[in-house]
Amino acid sequence: MSQSLAFVLNVPETPQDPEDQEPSPYDESEVHDSFHQLIQEQSRWVAEEGLELQQRVPGAGALGASGSDRQALLGPEGAPVYSTATLRILASMPSRTIGRSRGAILSQYYSRTVRLRRRAGRPQLRDVGRSARPSLRLYDLELDPAVLEEDEKRGLLVKELQGLTVAQRDHMLRGMPLSLSEKRCLREESRPPRGKRRARGHRGLLSCCSQLRDSCILASHNLGLALLSGLQALMPWHYALKRIGGQFGSSVLSYFLFLKTLLAFNTLLLLPLLAFIVGVQAAFPPAPSGSVPAFRGLELLTGGGRFTHTVMYYGYYSNATLNQPCASPRDGGQCTPEAGGLPYNMPLAYLFTVGVAFFITCITLVYSMSRSFGESYRVGSTSGVHAITVFCSWDYKVTQKWATRLQHDNIRTQLKELLAEGQLRHRPPRACGRLWQAAVLGLVWLLCLGTTLVCALAVYSFSELVLQQSRVSAERDGALLALPLVVCLLNLGAPYLFRVLAALERHDSPVLEVYVAICRNLILKMVILGILCYHWLGRRVGTLKDQCWEDFVGQELYRLMVMDFIFTLLDTLLGELVWRLISEKRSQRKGKPEFDIAGNVLELIYGQTLTWLGVLFSPLLPAMQIIKLLFVFYVKKTSLMANCQAPRRPWKASHMSTVFISLLCFPSFLGAAIFLCYAIWQVKPSSICGPFRTLDTMYEAGKVWVRHLEEAGPRVSWLPWIHRYLVESAFPIYLASALLLAVIYLNIQVVKGQRKVICLLKEQLSNEGEDKIFLINKLQRIYERKERSRVGRTEEAVTPPAVFTDDWDAQ
Amino acid sequence: MGNKQTVFTHEQLEAYQDNPFRQRIAQVFSEDGDGHMTLDNFLDMFSVMSEMAPRDLKAYYAFKIYDFNNDDYICVWDLEQTVTQLTRGELSAEEVSLVCEKVLDEADGDHDGRLSLEDFQNMILRAPDFLSTFHIRI
Secondary structure (H helix, E strand, O other): OOOOOOOOOOOOOOOOOHHHOOOOHHHOOOOOHHHHHHHHHHHHHHHHHOOOOOOOOOOOOOOOOOOOOOOOOOOOOOOOOOOHHHHHHHHOOHHHHOOOOHHHHHHHHHHHHHHHHHOOOOOOHHHOOOOOOOOHHHHOOOOOOOOOOHHHHHHHHHHHHHOOOHHHHHHHHHOOOOOHHHHHHHHHHHOOOOHHHHHOHHHOHHHHHHHHHHHHHHHHHHHHHHHHHHHHHHOOOHHHHHHHHHHHOHHHHHHHHHHHHHHHHHHHHHHHHHHHHHHHHHHOOOOOOOOOOOOOOOHHHHOOHHHOOOOOOHHHOOOOEEOOOOOOHHHHHHOOOOOOOOOEEHHHHHHHHHHHHHHHHHHHHHHHHHHHHHHHOOOOOOOOHHHHHHHHOOOOOOOOHHHHHHHHHHHHHHHHHHHHHHHHHHOOOOHHHHHHHHHHHHHHHHHHHHHHHHHHHHHHHHHHHHHHHHHHOOOOOHHHHHHHHHHHHHHHHHHHHHHHHHOOOOOOOHHHHHHHHHHHHHHHHHHHHHHHHHHHHHHHHHHOOOOOHHHHHHHHHHHHHHHHHHHHHHHHHHHHHHHHHHHHHHOOOOOOOEOOHHHHHHHHHHHHHHHHHHOOOOOOHHHHHHHHHHHHHHHHHHHHHHHOEOOOOOOOHHHHHHHHHHHHHHHHHHHHHHHHHHHHHOOOOOOOOOOOOOOOOOOHHHHHHHHHHHHHOHHHOHHHHHHHHHHHOOHHHHHHHHHHHHHHHHHHHHHHHHHHHHHHHHHHHHHHHHHHHHHHHHHHHHHHHHHHHHHHOOOOOOOOHHHHHHHHHHO | OOOOOOOOOHHHHHHHOOOOOHHHHHHHHOOOOOOOOOHHHHHHHHHHOOOOOOHHHHHHHHHHHHOOOOOOOEOHHHHHHHHHHHHOOOOOHHHHHHHHHHHHHHHOOOOOOOEOHHHHHHHHHOOOOHHHHOOOOO
8 A cells, every 4th residue: 555545534433331322324224133232232341341342253253264365354363353333334334234124125126127227338437436446336326225215215116117118027026035015016006007108199109019019918918827827727737746846856857847848749749730631631531442441459559450541641641632623524533512612732731731840849849958058057057066066956845754854865975975076186096097997988888889789780680571571471460560579679678788887887977877878878769760760761662662651651650659658668567666576575775766767768759759750651640649648647657656766866957857858859859850851852652642642752742832833923933932042952051051150159259258257257256355354454453443542542532634644554 | 735635644744844944944934034924924935936936036035044144144154054954964064164165165256254145146047956946836
């Protein structure tokens, strides 16, 4: 401190006895209760004994507990030492009052609202006072809490709230830490009264639009709330989910929530299909071809027989324009004279509906994935794991006593693991230990990939065998189930093998183990599905030249789905029920089996992939999937309640939800979309059935339509133009990819910049903290010296200000 | 709540009273701070613990719950109380103090040896799980 600071520090006198004091800050409600008591006690002590004051803290040394590098407020005895005056000033600091008084909350939210409304930028540098470091406080428009009364602050806040839009106001009100009744009052008061609307006429059209928009938003908001309260009663499984969350926690709940999400996706997929394809074709059934076989029970498993010539499969749909008014008498049997009916081009409708349904599903998936990512990943979120474990890991949903005991155990284990990990990090890892670990890891991966390859070869050779058999003799219904059976057996058995192999390797973190297991299972399932797709589109199409191959593929997918459902039931029965009985008989201590979240989620993803693969060939497949999901929910829930316990590993429920949704999007939906695109663009549809029977590819239906439009005249010429220049040519794809890459690069740079800003702000924060402690120390020393001088020399009342500057220089 | 019956036996009630912070929740949400809640306080509590409450509001009340001595800061003593209640006293004193030290290292922004509300909110921002764990289903 080289230069002298030219300010006068007004040091109020320490009182001789409490009765003579002028009204001071600690009489008002802003002062904290414990400080109030403390100040009273200590003032009495000073009056009696005239000693230095000590501050008692609850516990051992709150400040400067471990910091030799921290500036601590330590007195000579090692405990913090404050005088009454310092305590008084400390107690009325703005940061101390925000949590306590309503007035402070109101003024804080007033300033936030003002900032939101005016969007104040950075203050001009010339307005910054001559302080050492321009603090962030300058960005605030804080009201001086001592000046205004609470009612005035409230009035100002209401006035500011009236200036916001409805959505912003609701958002602001929702975030205020006040009681519900107060928030309701504020909301009522800040609704704009009707009279004021006319007074703002001079702003004209703009204000009219914004008010219209506001009232629309308000009306829809109210309608939404009313619907929501009505829907609460109808919402499926609300009570069941609550019970599951209460007994098993958020991680197991995430599986059931994922199931509910899948149900929503399937419904979204099914609705356009029902409306535009199935419903229309059911209203205009084609002429029956040949005899209809009788219904045997086996159709439920094989999907063939009675179900073949129904709306369930592709082959039923006609390739003509339905409901066309009879143009010429030569048109034969399809003439239904509906005067004024709309002609309905079935092939075009089929193609477009499937395309649009997939597009909507894609958009919804990407949106929910990005929202999930946004919620669960943050810049710098990998640090701070101890704090997060202590404060965020207790699940308040859990209500049962044994479940809370499990939570206590989990958290204790987690903390112990974290501490052990921290100590391990301090020890440098041995080189040969790491090498051995890497070797074991590589070996296990090799074995797992080898198993996957073996399974893939098995599926391939079995499918070839089935193909050969079908060439030789006509397939019986029962034999059709052989391939799905083999596939499901492999899907069931290989993950257990992977689990056994994974026991050999040792990972540093248990979460990584789970991710690796998911990865391996996923690779297996996708490879098997890939082989099956090649088998259908590559081989079966050639074999079934004179028959309806699309029907066959649709039925194969139906069979796979049914077999998958049966095996899920078997797995639940054997994996959970039988294991629990065995483990209970063996040892009482071991307890119930854990609910395998990752394995079950992968089953769901696999089933959904099958649905997406089969939508083109069997438009009612999403309906089957919905029924299957409903059954699976109840079966899994019953088995969970009866047989399982929550997993012991630390599961970050939000991370896992993000992982599930992205796995649903990337390998699963992307693969299905690629399969669909290939089937539409490259494969020749069969010539005897279906809506595309006369065309070379399914996509040609669209091209034919565009040609029709070109011939139709110049009024709709923009559609063929779009088709020629945007769909057929490759340039838009290049442009879109370049744009996407540019956006990704920009986002990466923005994140980098944000990280830098966070570092700088953290530094600034710690510097401000040091400043504060320095100032408090200085303040304390001033009061100490004053106290000493007052006690020592009774005739001197006030030290002249000049002494301060000398003392200041001497520090 | 959680059961469709309306009359509970003593054992059943005991099963629902196992949240280690139940005293603190009652104290924070009651008007006079001693744990007696009116209907409005009860509604406030469920409003804050519901799905729709914004993150900052939940962080504010979580901060008040974990601030055992009500001094607007989570000091080392508060942290020790929190950790002890979380683990039902099964960690040794040394481990508890080690954990508290690490928590302060990670979350204390201005290095004054205790967590202020802003430190706490900043830490909560990095924890996406908070919204799903600080949540009671009705």
